[in-house]
Amino acid sequence: MSDLKIRNLKKVFEGLEIIKGVNLDINDHEFVVFVGPSGCGKSTLLRLIAGLEEVTSGSIYLDDREITDLAPAKRDLAMVFQSYALYPHKTVRKNMSFALDLAGVDKAVIDQKVNDAARILELDHLLDRKPKALSGGQRQRVAIGRAIVRQPKVFLFDEPLSNLDAALRVQMRLELARLHQELNATMIYVTHDQVEAMTLADKVVVLNGGRIEQVGSPLELYHYPVNQFVAGFIGTPKMAFLKARVKGASPHSVSLTLECGPEYTLELDGSQLNVGEEVTLGVRPEHIQVTQSADSPFKVHLDVAEHLGADTYCYVKASTGETLTVRAPGDFEPGLGDQVGLQPDLARCHLFDGQGVAIPKPGAPAQAA
Amino acid sequence: MLSLKQARQLQTVLLGLLAWGVALLIFFPIFWMVLTSFKTEIDAFSTPPQLFFSPTLENYLQIDSRSDYFHFAWNSVVVSFGSTLFGMLLAVPAAYSMAFFESKRTKSTLLWMLSTKMLPPVGVLVPIYLLFKDSGLLDTKVGLVIIYTLINLPIMVWMIYTYFKEIPKDILEAARLDGATATQEITQVLLPISKGGLASTVLLSLILSWNEAFWSLNLTASSAAPLTALVASYSSPEGLFWAKLSAVSTLACAPILIFGWLSQKQLVRGLSFGAVK
Ligand SMILES: Nc1ncnc2c1ncn2[C@@H]1O[C@H](COP(=O)(O)OP(=O)(O)OP(=O)(O)O)[C@@H](O)[C@H]1O
Ligand SMILES: [Mg+2]
Numbered sequence: 001m002s003d004l005k006i007r008n009l010k011k012v013f014e015g016l017e018i019i020k021g022v023n024l025d026i027n028d029h030e031f032v033v034f035v036g037p038s039g040c041g042k043s044t045l046l047r048l049i050a051g052l053e054e055v056t057s058g059s060i061y062l063d064d065r066e067i068t069d070l071a072p073a074k075r076d077l078a079m080v081f082q083s084y085a086l087y088p089h090k091t092v093r094k095n096m097s098f099a100l101d102l103a104g105v106d107k108a109v110i111d112q113k114v115n116d117a118a119r120i121l122e123l124d125h126l127l128d129r130k131p132k133a134l135s136g137g138q139r140q141r142v143a144i145g146r147a148i149v150r151q152p153k154v155f156l157f158d159e160p161l162s163n164l165d166a167a168l169r170v171q172m173r174l175e176l177a178r179l180h181q182e183l184n185a186t187m188i189y190v191t192h193d194q195v196e197a198m199t200l201a202d203k204v205v206v207l208n209g210g211r212i213e214q215v216g217s218p219l220e221l222y223h224y225p226v227n228q229f230v231a232g233f234i235g236t237p238k239m240a241f242l243k244a245r246v247k248g249a250s251p252h253s254v255s256l257t258l259e260c261g262p263e264y265t266l267e268l269d270g271s272q273l274n275v276g277e278e279v280t281l282g283v284r285p286e287h288i289q290v291t292q293s294a295d296s297p298f299k300v301h302l303d304v305a306e307h308l309g310a311d312t313y314c315y316v317k318a319s320t321g322e323t324l325t326v327r328a329p330g331d332f333e334p335g336l337g338d339q340v341g342l343q344p345d346l347a348r349c350h351l352f353d354g355q356g357v358a359i360p361k362p363g364a365p366a367q368a369a
Numbered sequence: 370m371l372s373l374k375q376a377r378q379l380q381t382v383l384l385g386l387l388a389w390g391v392a393l394l395i396f397f398p399i400f401w402m403v404l405t406s407f408k409t410e411i412d413a414f415s416t417p418p419q420l421f422f423s424p425t426l427e428n429y430l431q432i433d434s435r436s437d438y439f440h441f442a443w444n445s446v447v448v449s450f451g452s453t454l455f456g457m458l459l460a461v462p463a464a465y466s467m468a469f470f471e472s473k474r475t476k477s478t479l480l481w482m483l484s485t486k487m488l489p490p491v492g493v494l495v496p497i498y499l500l501f502k503d504s505g506l507l508d509t510k511v512g513l514v515i516i517y518t519l520i521n522l523p524i525m526v527w528m529i530y531t532y533f534k535e536i537p538k539d540i541l542e543a544a545r546l547d548g549a550t551a552t553q554e555i556t557q558v559l560l561p562i563s564k565g566g567l568a569s570t571v572l573l574s575l576i577l578s579w580n581e582a583f584w585s586l587n588l589t590a591s592s593a594a595p596l597t598a599l600v601a602s603y604s605s606p607e608g609l610f611w612a613k614l615s616a617v618s619t620l621a622c623a624p625i626l627i628f629g630w631l632s633q634k635q636l637v638r639g640l641s642f643g644a645v646k
Contacts, residue, residue, distance in 0.1 A: 071545075072542075072545050072546045073546060073547065073549075077546070078546065079543070081542070083537055083539050085540045085542065087543070087558055087562075088562055089562055098544070098547050098557075099547035102547060102548045102549055102553065103548055146547075
């Protein structure tokens, strides 16, 4: 068993509230990913859980045992740092066994555990090297090995792959997924990388300015973002936001006039909206199609096109100056500066009210605030 | 015209010559001191100075008969090593807390500590002398150890602080998560990692203590007097004896020179650690 409960957690640094009351439940065996813009408090939250920072107020429970004020080593957690933080003067073997050595575990048991971890991580042949003589990927594996031998209840990772090159990052990502399966452990993982978040997570926690914006599975966040921030943060390239006004609203449909011209009707619950209210329409690049401009009410100019091979990303500008990204087929050959028409897939568009809160879509899961 | 390669070679040669020039300039007084120590007093005084002469050991023999070199040397060893040991015991924890638990006042505390080094020692001579007299520390090795520890402490804390600052905090945090106590964190992780820097701090403290003359002259008479006091006693009322003074100076410098030479690699690496990284 290892589930983690965070209740009303706050952290103040030098008079500045960095974590502003976080509530979160993490279940046994879950792979939880914290994402959010730089400086939003991801690392701080992780370090509060690890016990490396003192909690200002609130509490943390691991399996119903309060660990809020416990020393880091007493919490049954292990952390993998972005910088690996290996002990440079110790061999790989000693790096991995340090915690057990300190705890006075029997030598034979230590050897057994270190060898097991080394085998899982394919470090067998490197055990007598010093960290200096290892590649980045190998160092990362040692850092993970150091966590594994302790058999902690929860693994904490702070951007563990961000110092690796792209190819290695993919490989390590797969390895981490495999490790999660194999160890069947609870893992909390901080990253900047959307792909890591989407592929690894059972549950993604989107943080912004020290608050949780939304918690959900990767696809929940993609399909049902609760607000404009999450909608813009999840998905690459970013969702485009277009200003609009409500023309008519009923419990089953909302009709809008976009500032840049076209009028659309969405099948959403508009009971909270008033006619004339300012709203924002969100459209993902993969949910718009380019058409001939003549027969489209939504006319834009092509600004830049990026050919990625399989896809072409077109950056377009509406008459209002609003910019959108559109995903087109790889063989799409636009003439730059041309006027084209756009056709959004209305069923997959998102609508946000004046405060940026999403108008719930049919089928959206209930959000526990 | 010189090719690029030739120009580079020329530059290397010129820089080499410059380095040798500076080195010789610094080394010359020491060389001259050693040379003079093997001259007779007459030769030592002659103008123009003689580079070639018939060497004699007479000065050294006289010193041996007139004063107990090993008594002074032993005092130097005891106070240098003693003050270095004490200094390290105080400086390491101080630098540890300053480097890894930095507060708003850390920087100013460091500067303040260092600023005490800018005060002319003469300014506090009388109070310290009186303190030493009242507490029976005059002319004792313990007294010298205390005063050397105090005067070197700011530099030692500063140096060790700089080395500790280079060590990523993560490594110590990893140790904390691994279950290390504060003491284990220092002894099993921090000290082994920074041993190069610590060694050069030890060396510097030894050298500074060995060469210190102001306090040793003022606070010792005979029983605790180190080599610097012995040297001073040869520039004495009977008039100047250049050859003997040179001989005794050579004897005073020799141990620390040999020590420094043996550990030069360590010293250079330690002192340039911050600059290279
Ligand atoms: N020890 C500290 N003292 C003062 N402020 C701090 C401290 N640690 C973090 N902060 C502040 O807290 C905020 C959140 O920092 P944190 O490192 O948690 O962000 P992050 O989400 O991990 O960012 P990144 O993605 O860049 O790693 C930042 O504004 C940072 O300046
Ligand atoms: Mg961070």
